Amino acid sequence: MNTSSTPTDLPVTSAAVLQRLAKLGIHRRFDLILHLPLRYEDETHLYPIADAPLGETVLVEGEVTHHEISYRPRRQLVCQVREGESVLHVRFLNFYPSQVKQFAVGNRVRLLGEIRHGFFGAEMVHPKVRVVTDGTSLAEALTPVYPTTAGLTQPSLRKLIASAMGTSELSDTLPSATLDALNLPAFDGSVRLLHNPPPDVPQRALTEREHPAWQRLKFDELLAQQLSMRTAYRARRDKSAPVLTSPGTLARQLLAGLPFGLTGAQQRVLTEISQDLARPYPMQRLLQGDVGSGKTIVAALAALHAIEAGYQAALMAPTEILAEQHFLKLSAWLAPLGIEVAWLAGSLRKSEKSKQLDRVASGEAKLAIGTHALFQEQVTFEQLGLAIVDEQHRFGVHQRLALRAKGHSPHQLMMSATPIPRTLSMSYYADLDVSVIDELPPGRTPIVTKLVSEARRDEIIERVRMKCQEGRQAYWVCPLIEESEALQLQTALDTHAVLSESLAELKVGLVHGRMKAAEKAAVMAAFKANEIHLLVATTVIEVGVDVPNASLMVIEHAERMGLSQLHQLRGRVGRGAAESTCILLYTTPLSDTAKARLKVIYENTDGFEIARQDLHLRGPGEFLGARQSGAPMLRFADLEKDVELLEAAQATAERLLDQAPSVATAHLSRWLGSKTDLLKV
Numbered sequence: 001m002n003t004s005s006t007p008t009d010l011p012v013t014s015a016a017v018l019q020r021l022a023k024l025g026i027h028r029r030f031d032l033i034l035h036l037p038l039r040y041e042d043e044t045h046l047y048p049i050a051d052a053p054l055g056e057t058v059l060v061e062g063e064v065t066h067h068e069i070s071y072r073p074r075r076q077l078v079c080q081v082r083e084g085e086s087v088l089h090v091r092f093l094n095f096y097p098s099q100v101k102q103f104a105v106g107n108r109v110r111l112l113g114e115i116r117h118g119f120f121g122a123e124m125v126h127p128k129v130r131v132v133t134d135g136t137s138l139a140e141a142l143t144p145v146y147p148t149t150a151g152l153t154q155p156s157l158r159k160l161i162a163s164a165m166g167t168s169e170l171s172d173t174l175p176s177a178t179l180d181a182l183n184l185p186a187f188d189g190s191v192r193l194l195h196n197p198p199p200d201v202p203q204r205a206l207t208e209r210e211h212p213a214w215q216r217l218k219f220d221e222l223l224a225q226q227l228s229m230r231t232a233y234r235a236r237r238d239k240s241a242p243v244l245t246s247p248g249t250l251a252r253q254l255l256a257g258l259p260f261g262l263t264g265a266q267q268r269v270l271t272e273i274s275q276d277l278a279r280p281y282p283m284q285r286l287l288q289g290d291v292g293s294g295k296t297i298v299a300a301l302a303a304l305h306a307i308e309a310g311y312q313a314a315l316m317a318p319t320e321i322l323a324e325q326h327f328l329k330l331s332a333w334l335a336p337l338g339i340e341v342a343w344l345a346g347s348l349r350k351s352e353k354s355k356q357l358d359r360v361a362s363g364e365a366k367l368a369i370g371t372h373a374l375f376q377e378q379v380t381f382e383q384l385g386l387a388i389v390d391e392q393h394r395f396g397v398h399q400r401l402a403l404r405a406k407g408h409s410p411h412q413l414m415m416s417a418t419p420i421p422r423t424l425s426m427s428y429y430a431d432l433d434v435s436v437i438d439e440l441p442p443g444r445t446p447i448v449t450k451l452v453s454e455a456r457r458d459e460i461i462e463r464v465r466m467k468c469q470e471g472r473q474a475y476w477v478c479p480l481i482e483e484s485e486a487l488q489l490q491t492a493l494d495t496h497a498v499l500s501e502s503l504a505e506l507k508v509g510l511v512h513g514r515m516k517a518a519e520k521a522a523v524m525a526a527f528k529a530n531e532i533h534l535l536v537a538t539t540v541i542e543v544g545v546d547v548p549n550a551s552l553m554v555i556e557h558a559e560r561m562g563l564s565q566l567h568q569l570r571g572r573v574g575r576g577a578a579e580s581t582c583i584l585l586y587t588t589p590l591s592d593t594a595k596a597r598l599k600v601i602y603e604n605t606d607g608f609e610i611a612r613q614d615l616h617l618r619g620p621g622e623f624l625g626a627r628q629s630g631a632p633m634l635r636f637a638d639l640e641k642d643v644e645l646l647e648a649a650q651a652t653a654e655r656l657l658d659q660a661p662s663v664a665t666a667h668l669s670r671w672l673g674s675k676t677d678l679l680k681v
């Protein structure tokens, strides 16, 4: 079998063609084979003009009875083709002299296109044309139409693919017993069928990717992904990590001082984490929990586990606001236990930074909290046992690896406040263990969501006044203006000015992305202390801000925001016992997608359900964030439609890795080819 696919195995020598192929993601012969048609043209079957179905691409034939170049309403070639009593009008708005020749009166022409009812009767615009001579026969297979790029015609792509198919060994990577059990056809037959389907295959099954041949390709792709992720998962067991055992004394002390007990879900995930930490190989666990489900206390208890075992822990967050909030909360929790926490962020003054670095290096600080400043070169730990990464999807694989390199393969806990749909975590996150906090702390009153037109802004301002006079606090979130940060800042400043004036008796604060970290922190601290009643904010408050007394949120131009972002923002309220309201202000007219998004957020409060619908509306890219660059992407399988195949691929991958590793390797190397270095991540 040919597994040594390299860029040189393409049946091409021209640098220009190689470049065009590269644009299509084709770098080796196997990529050509996997370059599957978008759709097909059916030239196997002639329809009588009178009976051809409307709105479908059909092949018809007739004799040219007339042609002219007309100039009204614009220059165009207008022809008539007759078959018996039926007449078809044919028009070309752009045409070459050669096309005029093809339509010489008396010629028999075969036309491929869609018939519509035009002004003069049946008409075809811009059909594909062939002049019929005695030897012209019908095609034997459907004609594939490939995704292509400028300078690469369909016939030349077809030729290249045919040549790759002719010279490649397409033997099966999977044993026939496996295929039989899964009811899947052979690989060779499947790709050949998809490139050259016989005329009796229903086109819908092909274009909708439901044909067994498609199932086979999707399965192979999913299997390659599973094998890649699970190989990485298993490879971790060969590395050694500190065995962290802890009698749990510190954890008990911390819990004793808290006003609440852990929920069942928090306890369960904590057990999962503690068991991992006591293993001799590094943990890589993803902790998922909906907004407000209480991940921070779990992170703190995991850190205490490492600390009690004699090691240090680090907690890294993507923004300084979030990191600082963690720092304040965890310092307050850990100080009574006599545990020192260091703070590392980009905004620290040099002398302060070097003091903090010393505390981390000497081991005086048992926990270090910060932004990406934590994995910069100067940072050394005395003995790092656990690295916790909050909002993991905002960090790339490299940043995570850099933090990991700070210790002798420390354990890693990754936290995500954006719930990840099950199929996504089964596929793109299959190299991790996953824990889910699927229960909210008791006593929360569900958030009431209201959709309100921008025209009723004044009423909303009154509502803010009332709430704040009752002693509650509120957020006012300014619209996201992606095109211009300056404009976004201006909007926030204007909104702040207007609201300060309208609500003169309230203290109105402002926080936005352009402020210095220390300024932001001061505003957040004042809001937390209820010295600010209404906080005007850009979306910098999206993740993690925790002010339980805030019970009203107004989001302007909610129609511009993504679902997960709205859910995150809305989760900033409803964190205490008081009933909370989130008002989504929208501006009309709303696009269909904006309507769909607002409907989902209005109807659902469960983050996992919202995530599932977000996956449906926007595809997986939005969830993967930085992870996308490190994971082999799926081209054929659809995580929504192909759940069964995904489950089958997952089970097959485990079985092959256990029982037939050489089959697993062969399959992987065929699919990943030059990308196999991904496995080293």
Ligand SMILES: Nc1ncnc2c1ncn2[C@@H]1O[C@H](COP(=O)(O)OP(=O)(O)OP(=O)(O)O)[C@@H](O)[C@H]1O
Pocket: 260, 261, 262, 263, 266, 289, 290, 291, 292, 293, 294, 295, 296, 297, 417, 441, 442, 543, 544, 545, 546, 548, 571, 575
């Ligand atoms: N078991 C519990 N019982 C009552 N309150 C809890 C419990 N666990 C956490 N809390 C409180 O719930 C609030 C939310 O917790 P936390 O900030 O950890 O949420 P989170 O999961 O990080 O959510 P987000 O991603 O929205 O920040 C905090 O005020 C926290 O103190």
